[in-house]
Amino acid sequence: xxxxxxxxxxxxxxxxxxxxxxxxxxxxxxxxxxxxxxxxxxxxxxxxxxxxxxxxxxxxxxxxxxxxxxxxxxxxxxxxxxxxxxxxxxxxxxxxxxxxxxxxxxxxxxxxxxxxxxxxxxxxxxxxxxxxxxxxxxxxxxxxxxxxxxxxxxxxxxxxxxxxxxxxxxxxxxxxxxxxxxxxxxxxxxxxxxxxxxxxxxxxxxxxxxxxxxxxxxxxxxxxxxxxxxxxxxxxxxxxxxxxxxxxxxxxxxxxxxxxxxxxxxxxxxxxxxxxxxxxxxxxxxxxxxxxxxxxxxxxxxxxxxxxxxxxxxxxxxxxxxxxxxxxxxxxxxxxxxxxxxx
Amino acid sequence: xxxxxxxxxxxxxxxxxxxxxxxxxxxxxxxxxxxxxxxxxxxxxxxxxxxxxxxxxxxxxxxxxxxxxxxxxxxxxxxxxxxxxxxxxxxxxxxxxxxxxxxxxxxxxxxxxxxxxxxxxxxxxxxxxxxxxxxxxxxxxxxxxxxxxxxxxxxxxxxxxxxxxxxxxxxxxxxxxxxxxxxxxxxxxxxxxxxxxxxxxxxxxxxxxxxxxxxxxxxxxxxxxxxxxxxxxxxxxxxxxxxxxxxxxxxxxxxxxxxxxxxxxxxxxxxxxxxxxxxxxxxxxxxxxxxxxxxxx
Numbered sequence: 001x002x003x004x005x006x007x008x009x010x011x012x013x014x015x016x017x018x019x020x021x022x023x024x025x026x027x028x029x030x031x032x033x034x035x036x037x038x039x040x041x042x043x044x045x046x047x048x049x050x051x052x053x054x055x056x057x058x059x060x061x062x063x064x065x066x067x068x069x070x071x072x073x074x075x076x077x078x079x080x081x082x083x084x085x086x087x088x089x090x091x092x093x094x095x096x097x098x099x100x101x102x103x104x105x106x107x108x109x110x111x112x113x114x115x116x117x118x119x120x121x122x123x124x125x126x127x128x129x130x131x132x133x134x135x136x137x138x139x140x141x142x143x144x145x146x147x148x149x150x151x152x153x154x155x156x157x158x159x160x161x162x163x164x165x166x167x168x169x170x171x172x173x174x175x176x177x178x179x180x181x182x183x184x185x186x187x188x189x190x191x192x193x194x195x196x197x198x199x200x201x202x203x204x205x206x207x208x209x210x211x212x213x214x215x216x217x218x219x220x221x222x223x224x225x226x227x228x229x230x231x232x233x234x235x236x237x238x239x240x241x242x243x244x245x246x247x248x249x250x251x252x253x254x255x256x257x258x259x260x261x262x263x264x265x266x267x268x269x270x271x272x273x274x275x276x277x278x279x280x281x282x283x284x285x286x287x288x289x290x291x292x293x294x295x296x297x298x299x300x301x302x303x304x305x306x307x308x309x310x311x312x313x314x315x316x317x318x319x320x321x322x323x324x325x326x327x328x329x330x331x332x333x334x335x336x337x338x339x340x341x342x343x
Numbered sequence: 344x345x346x347x348x349x350x351x352x353x354x355x356x357x358x359x360x361x362x363x364x365x366x367x368x369x370x371x372x373x374x375x376x377x378x379x380x381x382x383x384x385x386x387x388x389x390x391x392x393x394x395x396x397x398x399x400x401x402x403x404x405x406x407x408x409x410x411x412x413x414x415x416x417x418x419x420x421x422x423x424x425x426x427x428x429x430x431x432x433x434x435x436x437x438x439x440x441x442x443x444x445x446x447x448x449x450x451x452x453x454x455x456x457x458x459x460x461x462x463x464x465x466x467x468x469x470x471x472x473x474x475x476x477x478x479x480x481x482x483x484x485x486x487x488x489x490x491x492x493x494x495x496x497x498x499x500x501x502x503x504x505x506x507x508x509x510x511x512x513x514x515x516x517x518x519x520x521x522x523x524x525x526x527x528x529x530x531x532x533x534x535x536x537x538x539x540x541x542x543x544x545x546x547x548x549x550x551x552x553x554x555x556x557x558x559x560x561x562x563x564x565x566x567x568x569x570x571x572x573x574x575x576x577x578x579x580x581x582x583x584x585x586x587x588x589x590x591x592x593x594x595x596x597x598x599x600x601x602x603x604x605x606x607x608x609x610x611x612x613x614x615x616x617x618x619x620x621x622x623x624x625x626x627x628x629x630x631x632x633x634x635x636x637x638x639x640x
Binding site for chain 1: 371495592628
């Protein structure tokens, strides 16, 4: 177990180092002065520039510049945004929280819908309900998420007027920033009309999270279905039937557990697909998340924000997947891969 | 099979025939194969099929609804957009662009990915271990995110987004090829070839490549749907193809301006992307299950 943890931690450190090195070299790859791209401070006085250059060791070698950059990163000094002039570390942590909130609700939603339907389809393999669910899932995962979101806006917020068009919460409510998760913030805050604010935030959440969830939900359905079919065809299920267990007992005692084990990692890996979809949907619904921020930064050629945003998103994704991989390998010895170097 | 009873000769279908027979049984997959062929046809003969030039502005026909609407006009089957450009022609050119570009990108990244993957799969030792682990981690980052990052560096534009997407697709091919090559290297027919003194290149092209061609085709269908989604998403976000060009995602984002008065301007291009993605996904699914079940019957 220690070996697995050690291997994953070293892998994580290595990839994060490479990522940070890449994000550092972005400052050189982007047009303009590397120092300005790193700090985000434009039009500084000559003295200020010299001071910054000293802080970032600009006259030293590339490696020591990188070292200084990493130090700054750990100190929480990510530079300033060109467009807003605010510190990026704070801006990004806010927008990342908004994105994670949206994706988390979508993920929960798609689990709640996708898993049971997947089991249903898998247990009724090659029956009518299986075929209809499967066809529905093909439609679901072929729909481009941006089109789905647009159609949802056209129907539910413009034609029917059930849900708000964009944003996170109505401007009537001023929720103080605490955790970054709007629902939690509302519950923690002491604004008047708390329940109305909560309801309003929920209404804002429905359309974006559902349009993200539909795509993820169908993928979860398909993975679950495949796994259930494989498990139900296996010999120990036959043996359980032979021992005289009723179908319900077989499924609940043997089927569910064995079908869930191999798919959990696959399901969790859907988080990255989810995050991509969330990034697109954010721009449509003007959700103040990292995807929206990153794309606005590209439009406005806000190089420090692109650098920091890219680092934050990819670090989040990598940390998440490597950690999950580690946890799975610790708890499920069957999935431990042979070590690559030995094969 | 009646054929066996009628004639006293034995008929063994080849693996490809087996796959095709299994594939034919799946009506949805067969229909979508025809659909894909239709899209390829549109891609090749698009300029001959399109009634108008995609950029030509018909000033007398602004925001005409599709032909089946009461206010529609038969000369513009799918209606026109806010500048009076014919939607049908724009969608035909858009399919040509989106589908064609995706196809080219997938083929390029397949060639690069397979050759790198073969090298990674056949090498051993620390270097391959490091490369493999890094690759696994890169795989975890969604292609669209990689594409956005690359576009952030090189700037927006169709050609840049093409580079970005093909770079982002390569890791999946490397990963897949590496795994298959690993598996096949342990087979006895590879050992036999090695004992005969065959070199690595010879083994790859004569023993491994024919055995992984089918998996490669499945992977291509997967990559194709990813590429179509990514290129239209980038076009939609104004990071890829820029406004006047009839790329399907760019069409969609242009339709946004008049979405309330002219919903067909976002319905039609989106439906085209959807149909394209669905037929490719169904062909991929059908192919996969045909490969899985072809020996069971």
